Amino acid sequence: MSLDKIRLMSDFLRGGANQSHGRSVSAKGKHRMEVVIPNTSAEKLSGGSILNRSRSHWWNTSDSYQPSAPLVGQADVDVCIVGGGINGLSTAYHLKKLEPSLEVALLEAEVVGFGASGRNAGQIIMKFGGTSPERLVGSYGAERAREAWNYIHRGIALIQDLRLDEDIDCDYANTGTMNVCLRIEGDGHVDEAMRLMERMGQSQYVAYVESERVEQELGSNQFGAAYHESRGGQFNPLKLVRGLKRAAERRGARVYENSPVASIDTTENLMTLHTGLGVIRCKKLVLATNAFTHLLPGARRLGLAREQTPLMVKGVITQPLSPQQWERVGWPRRAGINIHSDLFYSFAPTADGRILYVGGYYTSAPWDRNLAPEIDTRLKRVGPDHLAAFFPALYGVGVAQTWGGPISITPDWIPHVGEARDPRILYACGCWGNGMPCGMQNGRTLAELALGKHTENADAWFVTRKKRKWPSRILAAFLAKGVIRKRHVANRRIGGRMTPPLRFPR
Structure with missing residues (x-):
């Protein structure tokens, strides 16, 4: 046949x-x-x-x-x-x-x-499901949070060992992740995360980065303080x-x-x-x-x-940056960047010299069996402006492609x-x-x-x-759509306070 x-x-x-x-x-x-x-x-x-x-x-x-x-x-x-x-x-x-x-x-x-x-976005991240350290400790206590975090720690170690043992070339770069606050929201999220990391026994893997150093490294005045998580990095999934x-x-x-x-x-x-x-x-x-x-x-x-229940998540990848553009951008760690805010954006460099970014505003909740749409032309249209708002040195960098796909979410936020x-x-x-x-x-x-x-x-x-x-298949989609609408409102509110402001098409 x-x-x-x-x-x-x-x-x-x-x-x-x-x-x-x-x-x-x-x-x-x-x-x-x-x-x-x-x-x-x-x-x-x-x-x-x-x-x-x-x-x-x-x-x-x-x-x-x-x-x-x-x-x-x-x-x-x-x-x-x-x-x-x-x-x-x-x-x-x-x-x-x-x-x-x-x-x-x-x-x-x-x-x-x-x-x-x-x-996916090509990042290996220390995160247990959809939870932040605050949510995980608040819902399950520090001891159970430590056990969950260590589970992901072993998963990262497993990837590192397996690619060596089985000779898998996946462009892995152990750069870790920068978890940053928005300057207009203050440094509270990062300060609290650092305290909880210590309670969970993870403090040896994270380092506090002052806002001045963040601005110097990333060439952006949009971010406040950050913590650098040394585990994980970028790869080709x-x-x-x-x-x-x-x-x-x-x-x-x-x-x-x-x-x-x-x-x-x-x-x-x-x-x-x-x-x-x-x-x-x-x-x-x-x-x-x-x-x-x-x-x-x-x-x-x-x-x-x-x-x-599934959510559709969309991302954009740029054209390859020239060496001169990378020099202007900075990013000496070449670590992925994840924003601690209701205005969620994630940025990561790739092995072929591009930047891949995911915007949470463009997440959608499909109805039951209809896993679509998997692309969003709005993100492709406004994404370059948002990228330049965060990183002025990237103004004019073109979009190569946008795509998306379904992720799986649970009602209790954990796998x-x-x-x-x-x-x-x-x-x-x-x-x-x-x-x-x-x-x-x-x-x-x-x-x-x-x-x-x-x-x-x-x-x-x-x-x-x-x-x-979830209480039912239909209610799962309704509840997911409700959360997304709430995030949309928060994104427009927070983005409007930034300088320059981020505009989100309705």
């Missing part, structure tokens, strides 16, 4: 899953979600899935890539993983590393790195994901791309997953589908329909990882757009859970706890 026909079948299944009516069928000892696929025109099928219309900078500048063959026929494995992002690939890699005799297969509906793992796939395959894991799951059957002894061209039977199932979790066939029956309603089924979601170190560590945690191990990861409080869910 040709690759075009395989992709046509994949698009057909995705289109059907997104527009079909499903019904749960049960029989003695067996549950199945049947998907009824309506008639679809060939013209619609040939268009591909909606996210393919906006490929990331990482994809557009990557080496040519040949996807693995899709699943054809039947396969029996010990563990099947659904999802070819950082969570799923890390799970496959660590399962084979911890227990080489296991039969492990991974199913990816598109190609590895198709979701947030291949679309798609190179990391593809390298992790190769590493998992070298250890014996089977990766099937263009293999969307159409149904999941569960019996007392086995779970069976049907794709367009094949069937996999497994004893353990790992759902590493993050922002796509609610789209899984049978998600409601599995208890995962309300676990998370969800652990057992589903059926303890043979494990899952991970809700990395809040900070998922590379978290996802890498989640993969190791899921592997340890699948093997029945009691470890520092598997026994962590956020793994074993009862997870908070």
Whole structure:
């Protein structure tokens, strides 16, 4: 069968899953979600899935890539993983590393790195889900916050070790991150973060940077004080994901791309997953589908329909800066910059001499199954003016591309990882757009859970706890949209006080 026909079948299944009516069928000892696929025109099928219309900078500048063959026929494995992002690939890699005799297969509906793992802003950040140190300590206490922060610390170390052990060239630069205040808001956020870092036992990794030095280093009078987090830095996420796939395959894991799951059957002894061209039977199932979790066939029956909801995040990357432009800009640390404010912006240099920036104002909450739009022309239009307002030396630097993609958010602001309603089924979601170190560590945690191990990861409080869910799929989108509207108001208010002011199109 040709690759075009395989992709046509994949698009057909995705289109059907997104527009079909499903019904749960049960029989003695067996549950199945049947998907009824309506008639679809060939013209619609040939268009591909909606996210393919906006490929990331990482994809557009990557080496040519040949996807693995899709699943054809039947396969029996010990563990099947659904999802070819950082969570799923890390799970496959660590399962084979911890227990080489296991039969492990991974199913990816598109190609590895198709979701947030291949679309993100290229920063490895010390952050646990969507929480700030203030929120984490305030909600869960200093001891649990320390455990969560150390989980991400181990995730960063895991990325650093794995790229060396498996010879993965992902343009990694251990520059750390500058977390800055806006001058018009004062230095309170940074001062409080420094106090909480000490309470969480993290003070050896952070350094306070006075506002005068921040202005000198960054060439901007918009920022107040900052703290520099030494862990993490910049990298090419798609190179990391593809390298992790190769590493998992070298250890014996089977990766099937263009293999969307159409149904999941569960019996007392086995779970069976049907794709367009094949069937996999497994004893353990790992759902590493993050922002796509609610789209899984049978998600409601599995208890995962309300676990998370997606947000669409958009970013812009500039044309390459000349050496003279970099000299005017400064940035001697070449660290990514994240603003501590309701007016959220993130800036990061790339290995090819560009600046990638993400604007929180342009986040959107899609309705349930409609993960669109993945680009925002307003950000492309006003982004250069905002960039120059923060960094005057960048005035006139052109935009090369804008793109976006879905991230996964949870109602309690922290990642969800652990057992589903059926303890043979494990899952991970809700990395809040900070998922590379978290996802890498989640993969190791899921592997340890699948093997029945009691470890520092598997026994962590956020793994074993009862997870908070969204009240309903519809309410999840309404609540997310409400938060976004509130942020829009705050962005316009704060931006209007800046000099020069930031203007946001309504």
